[in-house]
Amino acid sequence: MKYQASCHCGQNAFTFEGEVSDVLACNCSMCQRRGSLLWFTPRENLQLQTPESNSSAYTFHKHVIQHRFCPHCGIHLYGLGTNPQGTAIAAINMRCVEGIDLDTIPVKHFDGRSV
Template sequence: MKYLGSCHCGQVAFEVEGNLEGAMSCNCSMCQRKGALMWFVPRENLRVTRGDRAMASYTFNKHVIQHKFCPTCGIHPFGEGTDSSGKAMAAINARCLENVDLAVLNITQYDGRSR
């Protein structure tokens, strides 16, 4: 299924394809503060349709994830990194997707604070 997403002001927009059945809630210092629900997909399933050059990135700790955000409204629509086998992945913030009922998603808790 194809989903459309964006930041709050619309300067950053994207399409992502996949089967959204669940998301992850992480308690690391970054995710806990931004309140994201992350859905992981192969990076090739994400296509930025507006604002690719406008986005800013933030890294911290081990600097392995590029946390992308809109410099205008501050919303974090997704992050980019690699999985344990080195495959490029995108962590989509499900809260930035249109027409998604978050209440029906299976939310798993991840203890990023301890990593």
């Protein structure tokens, strides 16, 4: 299935394809504060509809994940990193996706504070 997503102000938009069967809620210091629900996909499934320069990046802790957000409205869009096998991945904030009912998607909890 193909999904459309954007920040609140519309300065950043992207599409992605895949089958969203569940989302992840992490309790690390970043995710806990922003309240995102994440879905992971290979990076090539994420297609930017606006220039990457419209977003900003933030890194913390080990500085291995690029947390992309809109500098205008502040919405976290997605994170970019690599999985343990070395594959480039995107962690999409499903709260930015249009036309999706998050109440129907199971949430898995991840103890990111322990990492």
